[in-house]
Amino acid sequence: MPLTKEQLANRVAKEVKSGTYVNLGIGMPSLVANYISPEIDVTFQTENGILGLGGYPTENEVDADLTNASKQTVTTLPGAAIVDSVEAFSMIRGGHIDLTILGGMEVDQYGNIANWKIPGKLVKGMGGAMDLVAGAKRVIVMMQHTSPDGKSKILKNCTLPLTGKSVVSEVFTDFARFVFENGEMILTELAKDITLDELKAKTEASFKISPTLQILE
Amino acid sequence: MPLTKEQLANRVAKEVKSGTYVNLGIGMPSLVANYISPEIDVTFQTENGILGLGGYPTENEVDADLTNASKQTVTTLPGAAIVDSVEAFSMIRGGHIDLTILGGMEVDQYGNIANWKIPGKLVKGMGGAMDLVAGAKRVIVMMQHTSPDGKSKILKNCTLPLTGKSVVSEVFTDFARFVFENGEMILTELAKDITLDELKAKTEASFKISPTLQILE
Amino acid sequence: MVKIYESSTEVIKDVVSGSTIMIGGFGICGIAENLLRALYNSGSDKLNLITLTAHIDGYGVGKLIDAKRVKSMIASYIGENKEVERQYFNGEIEIDLIPQGTFAERMRAQGVGIPAFYSPVGVGTEVAEGKEVRVINGKEYILEEALGADFAFVKAWKADTKGNLVYRKTAKNFNPVMATAGKITIAEVEEIVPAGELDPNEIDTPGIYVQRLVKGEFFEKKIERLTLKK
C-alpha cells in the first residue's frame, strides 16, 4: 500500500536527528514537524529570519510582525534568534543548515529537482528553494510518486525547469525511498505489499536496488 | 611661512561640512577634530565599529570594551551606533563615507598615495587605509611637504608601495594645497610668504597653478 | 544626513514615473505601507520594482499591479498574487525571478561596494543562463552582479533623529539590506525618538544609510495568513 501523507511525514520525521538545524519547505514538508519525537532536540530555521521557530500562536499571541516563510503567524521558542534576510541566507548558503526537507514536482535519477515553475502554466518563483538545495548539508525531497493521472514524477531526466542540479540526497515518495550516492539512485525502502515490478512500472527513472532493501513505514 | 601642525589641522577642519560622515585617520588627521566649529554637525566613523564617536572618557567612564581605531579608550555621542567590522567596512567600501582624512608618506602627481610600508625598514600594515581611499567619496591627505632631510614627499611617482592608485582628491601640506582634477594636480593654495619658486624647489611633482590661487591659512 | 519629513506624500514626491524602487518586506510582513499608499496616490507609473513578492491582490504592491502601473519586477516568489501571474502570461509586465538568497546577496553587494560575486545557487538552472560559469576548487559557480535602485522604501519600528533604525521581529527581513542599496533610502517608522534613546549596541540600520525619514500616518499591518494554535 502506498503511504498516506501522514504516514510519509511520520517516516521522514525519523530522519530529523537531535542537535541539528533544519529548514522545512512549505506544503507537505511542514507536516513533518508534527511527527518528530519530543526527545529530539531540533532547531527549525525559516528563511524569513527565525532560528528557533515555535508553533502557531493563540489569539492573544498573534503578532503581524512575526510570521514564517509561508507568511503564517507563528511564535518563537526560548533561545530563538531573529535575523534579517541576509543573515538567514548566510545560514542557508554558507552550509550551516544540516537538513532541508522540500516538496518536489519532479526528481530525476541524477539527483536533479524541479519544483518552481511549469512553463506557460504556473509561475510561482523559486523563493528560497534554490538556495536551500545548493546550501543545505542534506537535501530530502518528499513528494507523490506519480501525478494524479498516474505519470511517474521520478524521471530519467526532469522535464521542468530545474531548481537544482545533482543536489538531492534522498527522495521519499508514497511508494519508496531512494538515496543518491556517487551519481547513482538506489532504492533503499519500498512500501509494504508493493512489488518491485509494480514500483518499476510507476518509475521512469533507472535505479539500483540496495542489498539491504527495507520496508518503507 | 609653512604652517604648523595645528594651523594645518585648523585649515583642513574647514573642509568638514555639516551633515557629513567622516573618518579621520590616526596621527595628524586626528588633530582635525579639535578645530571643527561647534556649528558643524558632523558624525565621525571609526573602522572598528563606531558611528558617532565621542571624546575621550573621564576616569569613571573608561571602558575596555569601547575603543577607537587607534585602540584608545573613547566614548560615543547620543545617537551613536556600534557595529561589527563587516558593517563598519560596508560603510567605508560601499561609498557611504563622505570624507576621509589620512596621513601620507608620499603623494604623487597622479593622485597616488603611499602610507603603509617602507620595504626592509618598516612594516606596519595598511589597516583600513586601502579600504578608505578606495571607498570614501572624498579623500584628503594631510602631510609634511618634505622629509626631515628636506626631500620632497610630493613626487612625480611614488617610490613606496602604494596604498591607492589615483584615489586622492586633494592633499594639504604645511606649504600648499593641491587638488586633483581630471588627472591633473593643481595648486590652489600656497602658504603666506612662500614664493612659487620656493614651492617648486621643494616639490618634485609637476603641477598646474589655479588661476584663483589663494593663501593657505 | 537624514532629513525628517512631515508626510508620506511629501517624502516620496520625487519618486517619478519610471523610477526603480526597492520595497522591503517578506510578503506583506514589514512593508512600508504608508509609502506604498502615497506612491499609489502619486499616480507615478511605469515603475520598476525590486520586491521579494507581489504582495496580495489589492494591497501593497498588489494595488499598483492591479492599476497596471508596474512595468517590471525583480522578485523571487509571486505565488500569492493572481493578477501578476495573469499580466505576466499576457506579456503586460516583465518579471525577473531570482533565488531569494541571491536577491538578498546582490543587494548586499551593492551596499558594500562589491560589483559581482560567485554564487553556488542556481548552477545548471535557468538562473545560470547568460551568466559566467566558473569552477573554483572543483565546484561550479555563477557570477552574480550587484543590484541597486533609485529609491529604497524601508519600514522600521523605531528611528532616532539621527536616522538609526530598529526593526521588530521578522518585519526586519529585507529592510536592512535594502537600506544599504538604495541611492535614496526612505524609511517609514512607527515612532521617532530623540537621538540617544536607542541603545547604540542594538541599532539594526545605522543612520548613515538613511537619507529620509517619516513617521507613518496609519499602520493597518494586515496579516497574510492568520494561523492559530489548534
Next chain:
Amino acid sequence: MVKIYESSTEVIKDVVSGSTIMIGGFGICGIAENLLRALYNSGSDKLNLITLTAHIDGYGVGKLIDAKRVKSMIASYIGENKEVERQYFNGEIEIDLIPQGTFAERMRAQGVGIPAFYSPVGVGTEVAEGKEVRVINGKEYILEEALGADFAFVKAWKADTKGNLVYRKTAKNFNPVMATAGKITIAEVEEIVPAGELDPNEIDTPGIYVQRLVKGEFFEKKIERLTLKK
C-alpha cells in the same frame, strides 16, 4: 548544536600544532584571552593565525609570537608589536598583510558560501599582485577569495545555552564574522544564561554558528591605550 565545556583548557584540547585559527578582536579589545592563555599553555606550535593585529608584546597573540610558536599570520596591522616585526624581517615568520575591509569581507564570504568576489580595494597596489583584475562598468576590481580556518576563537559578552551570542560595544568587531567562518567556532563568554533570557531580536551571533562554548575563567581586559579626557 553547541556544546558547553567546563574549562578553556578542555575546549581547545584538539587545537593541535599546525592548526589555522581565527582570533577575534581589534587590537586587544574583544580578544578571547582565556582561550589564548589556554592555547599558550597547551604548547601547540607552528600555528597559522588569522588575526587583525599581532596584539602587543607579551600579551594575547604577542605571547605566542614571543615564544616563536606562530608559523604564519594573515593580518592587517602589526604596528604595535616590535617582536613580530623583528621576526618578519629575519624571515622567522610568514606574514600576509591585507586590507582590513578585505580581511572582514573574505571571512564573511567564507561564512556565506561565496568562494570569491570582486573588490575595489587594493587595485594597482601590492595587494593586487597575482590576482585577477577585471573591469566592471568601467572600473577596475581584483578577485578576492574566501578565507576560512580550522578554528575560530571568539569572545562574546553573554551567551545562552543555545549558543546565541551577544557582544558588548566595540569588543564586537571581527568576532561575529569569524564565528561564521571557522569550521569549529569556540566562543568564550563572560556569562552563560538559560535559553530564553536573551531577546531574540538582539542576538549578534545565532547559535547555529557556535560549536563550542565556555565561560572564561578570568578576564584581565587589558587596555592598549588608556586615553583620558583632558
